[in-house]
Each structure stands twice: as C-alpha cells, then as structure tokens.
Amino acid sequence: xxxxxxxxxxxxxxxxxxxxxxxxxxxxxxxxxxxxxxxxxxxxxxxxxxxxxxxxxxxxxxxxxxxxxxxxxxxxxxxxxxxxxxxxxxxxxxxxxxxxxxxxxxxxxxxxxxxxxxxxxxxxxxxxxxxxxxxxxxxxxxxxxxxxxxxxxxxxxxxxxxxxxxxxxxxxxxxxxxxxxxxxxxxxxxxxxxxxxxxxxxxxxxxxxxxxxxxxxxxxxxxxxxxxxxxxxxxxxxxxxxxxxxxxxxxxxxxxxxxxxxxxxxxxxxxxxxxxxxxxxxxxxxxxxxxxxxxxxxxxxxxxxxxxxxxx
Amino acid sequence: xxxxxxxxxxxxxxxxxxxxxxxxxxxxxxxxxxxxxxxxxxxxxxxxxxxxxxxxxxxxxxxxxxxxxxxxxxxxxxxxxxxxxxxxxxxxxxxxxxxxxxxxxxxxxxxxxxxxxxxxxxxxxxxxxxxxxxxxxxxxxxxxxxxxxxxxxxxxxxxxxxxxxxxxxxxxxxxxxxxxxxxxxxxxxxxxxxxxxxxxxxxxxxxxxxxxxxxxxxxxxxxxxxxxxxxxxxxxxxxxxxxxxxxxxxxxxxxxxxxxxxxxxxxxxxxxxxxxxxxxxxxxxxxxxxxxx
Numbered sequence: 001x002x003x004x005x006x007x008x009x010x011x012x013x014x015x016x017x018x019x020x021x022x023x024x025x026x027x028x029x030x031x032x033x034x035x036x037x038x039x040x041x042x043x044x045x046x047x048x049x050x051x052x053x054x055x056x057x058x059x060x061x062x063x064x065x066x067x068x069x070x071x072x073x074x075x076x077x078x079x080x081x082x083x084x085x086x087x088x089x090x091x092x093x094x095x096x097x098x099x100x101x102x103x104x105x106x107x108x109x110x111x112x113x114x115x116x117x118x119x120x121x122x123x124x125x126x127x128x129x130x131x132x133x134x135x136x137x138x139x140x141x142x143x144x145x146x147x148x149x150x151x152x153x154x155x156x157x158x159x160x161x162x163x164x165x166x167x168x169x170x171x172x173x174x175x176x177x178x179x180x181x182x183x184x185x186x187x188x189x190x191x192x193x194x195x196x197x198x199x200x201x202x203x204x205x206x207x208x209x210x211x212x213x214x215x216x217x218x219x220x221x222x223x224x225x226x227x228x229x230x231x232x233x234x235x236x237x238x239x240x241x242x243x244x245x246x247x248x249x250x251x252x253x254x255x256x257x258x259x260x261x262x263x264x265x266x267x268x269x270x271x272x273x274x275x276x277x278x279x280x281x282x283x284x285x286x287x288x289x290x291x292x293x294x295x296x297x298x299x300x301x302x303x304x305x306x307x308x309x310x311x312x
Numbered sequence: 313x314x315x316x317x318x319x320x321x322x323x324x325x326x327x328x329x330x331x332x333x334x335x336x337x338x339x340x341x342x343x344x345x346x347x348x349x350x351x352x353x354x355x356x357x358x359x360x361x362x363x364x365x366x367x368x369x370x371x372x373x374x375x376x377x378x379x380x381x382x383x384x385x386x387x388x389x390x391x392x393x394x395x396x397x398x399x400x401x402x403x404x405x406x407x408x409x410x411x412x413x414x415x416x417x418x419x420x421x422x423x424x425x426x427x428x429x430x431x432x433x434x435x436x437x438x439x440x441x442x443x444x445x446x447x448x449x450x451x452x453x454x455x456x457x458x459x460x461x462x463x464x465x466x467x468x469x470x471x472x473x474x475x476x477x478x479x480x481x482x483x484x485x486x487x488x489x490x491x492x493x494x495x496x497x498x499x500x501x502x503x504x505x506x507x508x509x510x511x512x513x514x515x516x517x518x519x520x521x522x523x524x525x526x527x528x529x530x531x532x533x534x535x536x537x538x539x540x541x542x543x544x545x546x547x548x549x550x551x552x553x554x555x556x557x558x559x560x561x562x563x564x565x566x567x568x569x570x571x572x573x574x575x576x577x578x579x580x581x582x583x584x585x586x587x588x589x590x591x592x593x594x595x596x597x598x599x600x601x602x603x604x605x
Contacts, residue, residue, distance in 0.1 A: 026502030030415035033408045034428045041431045051449045102345025130530025132557040133579045136564045182352045215338035243439025283445035294437035
C-alpha cells in the first residue's frame with residue numbers, strides 16, 4: 001500500500017495496529033459493562049428461582065392457590081395476598097385511568113403552551129415523591145378523611161354492595177386504592193401524553209376541517225389513533241401498582257387478615273429456611289407478573305409512539 | 313361520501329348547540345381531571361410543610377434518635393446513612409451505567425445492542441422490593457449480616473438502567489459532525505468517544521445521574537432486607553445502616569406522637585431534596601429530548 005507523501009512518518013503500519021488495539025479494547029470494555037445489565041436481569045430470575053426451589057417443590061401451584069399463610073404451622077398459601085394486590089391495583093386503575101387520560105388530553109390538546117410545561121412538570125413531580133411519603137400522608141391525612149367523609153356516604157348510598165360493608169375491609173381497600181391511584185397517575189399521564197403527541201397533525205386537521213368541535217376531534221381522530229398506546233400506558237400503570245408495596249402496607253397498617261400487598265407477609269422476619277424460601281417465592285411471583293405486564297405494555301406503546309423516540 | 317341522514321333546519325341548530333355544550337363539558341372535564349391530579353401534590357406538600365416544619369430544628373440534623381418522651385433527638389444517622397448508601401450505589405452503578413450507555417449509543421443498532429436496551433427497560437420495571445430480595449439472597453444470606461454494601465448494591469441495581477438509558481440518549485444527541493471532525497483529525501475512535509463525545513454530553517449525563525439519585529434517595533423497600541436500619545451510628549459498612557426513608561417508615565407506623573412529628577420532618581427534608589433535584593434536572597434539560605418515565 002502506498003502512502004501519501006504528506007503523511008507524517010509516525011503513521012506507519014505498526015502505529016496503526018496499536019490504534020486498532022485501543023479501539024477494540026474500548027469496545028470490549030463497554031460491551032462488557034453493557035452485558036452486565038443483561039447479566040443482572042438474568043441473575044435476578046435465576047437467583048430468585050433457585051432460592052425458592054424448596055418452597056416451589058413443597059407447595060407447587062398450591063402456593064398461589066392456597067388460602068392460609070401460617071408460618072407457625074408451615075402453611076404458605078399466597079392467594080390472599082395475590083387477590084388483595086389484584087383487587088387494589090384494579091381499583092386504583094379504575095380511578096387513575098380516567099384522571100390520567102383526561103389530564104393527558106388536557107396537556108396535549110387543550111392547554112396553552114405556557115401552561116403545558118409547568119403543569120407537566122408538576123405531574124412528573126408526583127412521580128418523584130417517595131413511596132414512604134405517600135404512605136405517611138395516607139396514614140395521617142387520607143385515612144381519617146375517608147373514614148369521616150367518604151365511607152359514611154358510600155355506606156349510605158352503595159351499602160348494598162358487599163364491597164362497602166363492614167368497617168375494616170372497605171376503608172382499608174378503598175384508601176389503599178386511592179393512594180395507589182395517585183401514585184400511578186403520573187405514569188399513565190406522561191405516557192399517554194407522548195402517545196397523543198405522536199398522532200399526526202393531519203388527522204386532527206382533517207377532523208376540524210369537517211366541522212368537528214375540539215372534543216369531537218379528540219374523540220374521533222386522536223383517541224382512536226392512540227388507542228393501542230393508551231392501553232399500553234394503562235398496563236404500565238398496572239405494573240407499577242402491582243409492584244408498589246410501601247405505601248399500601250403503611251395505609252393498611254400491617255394487619256395480617258387484610259393483606260393487600262404482596263409485601264405484607266415479608267414484613268415479619270423469616271425464622272426458618274422454608275419461611276425464607278416462601279418469601280423469596282413471593283418475590284419471584286411478583287417479579288414474573290410485573291415483567292410480563294411491563295413487556296406487553298412497552299410493546300403496545302412502541303407500536304403507536306414514534307419508533308425513533310425509543311429505538312435507535 | 314354522502315352523510316346518512318339530512319337533519320332538518322331546526323334540529324341542526326339544536327344539535328349544534330348540543331355539540332357545543334358537549335365540547336365545553338368535555339374540555340371542562342379534562343381541566344377538572346388535571347386539577348384532581350394536581351390536588352394531591354398540593355396537599356402532600358402543604359401537609360409536609362405545615363406538620364414537618366415545626367419539628368425541624370438543629371437537633372434534628374445533628375442528633376441520634378432519642379427514646380420516646382425525651383426532648384430533642386433527630387435523624388442525623390438516617391441522613392448520613394442515606395448519603396452513604398447513595399455514595400456506595402454511585403460507586404458501583406455509575407461506571408457500569410455510563411459505559412454501558414456509551415456502548416448502546418455506539419452499537420445500539422446491532423442485535424446485541426437492542427437486546428441490552430430491552431433488558432435495561434425491563435429492569436426499570438422490576439419492583440424495588442424484588443431487587444431488595446435479590447440483594448438479600450445474593451449478599452445478606454452468604455455474609456450472614458445486614459450491611460451498607462448490600463443496601464448500596466440494591467440501590468445500584470435500581471440506578472443502573474436509568475443511568476444507562478439517559479447516558480445513551482445524551483450521547484446520541486452529540487452531533488455526528490463533532491465525532492467525524494475528531495476522527496478526521498486522526499484521533500482514535502476510542503479517544504474520540506472519551507475525550508470529545510463524552511465531554512460534550514457531560515452535562516446531560518450528569519442530569520441523568522441526578523435523576524437516578526433522586527429516584528434512589530427515596531427508596532425504602534429494597535433497604536429493608538439489606539441495610540435493615542439502625543437506631544445508632546453505623547459501625548462500618550458491613551453492618552446495618554439507617555436511611556432517611558426507612559427511618560420515616562419506622563416512625564410513621566409507631567404509636568408515638570413525637571415520632572410522628574419527626575416522621576413529618578424527615579419526609580419534608582427528603583421531599584425538598586428530591587424536588588430540588590428534579591427541578592434542577594428539568595431546568596437543565598430544557599430543549600433536550602427527554603425520555604418518558
């Protein structure tokens with residue numbers, strides 16, 4: 001290979017080889033660190049599954065369907081916690097989805113530009129509040145409020161439903177779902193906001209040109225276009241609601257008969273091996289459920305929002 | 313396309329008015345939703361300020377928890393504990409996160425890169441308590457002790473995907489002309505990345521780190537089985553250590569009024585720190601592309 005005369009003498013073949021070594025080394029190092037992420041994620045599954053094997057082999061599927069959680073008699077049925085988590089998360093979604101989608105619609109369609117930025121910042125601020133603080137506020141502010149003002153009203157009007165009967169269960173579940181709803185609203189809002197922003201302008205303009213009012217435009221052109229993504233946003237919120245433990249536990253007060261979070265049994269210290277393994281198996285169940293929901297949610301969201309926004 | 317039914321003149325006027333009304337109601341409804349969403353924010357901050365401010369004094373920041381009934385007492389060990397745990401998490405998580413982000417930015421289009429990016433996204437969705445259990449089985453069980461290292465490890469795992477993704481996006485934002493100019497001048501590729509690209513993306517990467525720190529500072533669940541909490545000063549990093557969110561939790565579920573007030577004060581301190589960090593991040597990344605939660 002002939003060299004250009006002006007190339008400095010230092011740039012000869014041996015030096016070039018040295019430079020390539022540096023490149024390869026750097027790429028190898030960064031790749032190694034990037035693979036750490038894969039390793040961590042994989043090892044979470046492996047470690048949890050391995051550590052709960054004794055519990056899995058002892059109880060099998062009965063772990064999920066068993067209704068008694070009694071460490072004293074070595075009975076570990078997690079169904080009450082699973083059920084409580086599902087119900088509280090579902091109730092939280094019932095409250096959070098309308099509010100979240102409504103707020104996202106406000107932010108993307110109706111708000112003036114100078115309003116959009118601060119309001120969306122405030123909504124995101126809600127997401128940064130730690131779970132403990134929500135729990136603290138829930139115990140001392142929300143629970144008394146719900147007990148004094150909301151529960152009597154609900155009991156008077158909807159008391160025929162078994163759901164709102166009885167003091168303990170109704171208020172605990174209701175308040176917990178309210179706190180959960182406040183916690184997941186920012187996620188639903190922000191993702192839905194991105195989805196709605198990804199709707200092409202010509203869809204909106206076409207509806208408006210045909211004489212639609214703003215609301216009709218939103219209803220016929222914007223929301224249906226983003227429907228898949230909004231479902232994804234809702235599932236993202238569900239995933240977070242299921243994984244939320246601290247605030248719910250604090251609000252419920254650690255009563256073992258009213259266990260609304262998968263964390264509740266873990267609140268006591270495990271004293272023998274099978275106990276530890278059962279707790280770890282609960283963690284495994286929680287992990288699998290949330291990962292599945294999250295993956296599905298992201299697939300749905302990506303199919304609507306601009307692919308360039310998330311992928312490279 | 314012909315409309316299906318021709319409305320009469322009278323009903324057109326009525327239906328238009330009805331449509332206007334519906335429009336107004338819907339817009340008002342959306343506004344109400346926004347207010348309803350912002351209301352808890354106002355309430356939480358308000359209650360924290362009102363209830364927490366009165367318990368804030370110098371002894372809160374400098375003293376250890378005192379037995380109930382004794383005046384004074386504070387959360388000094390919890391504040392120091394949180395700072396210690398965050399420092400440990402940063403030492404462990406930041407190098408891995410930043411370099412992994414650099415890898416994703418440069419090789420993210422490959423199949424390996426896409427897989428790793430997907431794993432990072434999945435990792436952000438793992439509940440923090442599961443990560444706590446993971447750190448418990450990985451570190452606490454073999455070493456037979458709660459420790460700051462275990463807590464720091466758990467927090468680092470939580471920080472890792474956040475730092476990686478924000479670093480990737482910030483590095484992507486660096487114009488390729490900068491990189492090409494450096495390469496054209498003969499700078500080796502790896503030096504280009506380190507000296508030119510990273511230096512340019514430095515500000516964005518730091519804001520990504522601040523975001524991760526703000527997130528991790530408020531975590532309680534992963535620390536319950538790892539750092540465990542400590543009513544006194546921690547004895548080295550191989551023993552249990554307190555942290556601010558965990559101390560708030562302990563005080564909040566206790567039956568003592570005095571401790572409740574301290575919990576409010578601690579929550580106020582924690583929230584102020586996190587909110588200031590979030591505000592700084594928002595102001596610094598104005599105009600940049602930001603990822604959603």
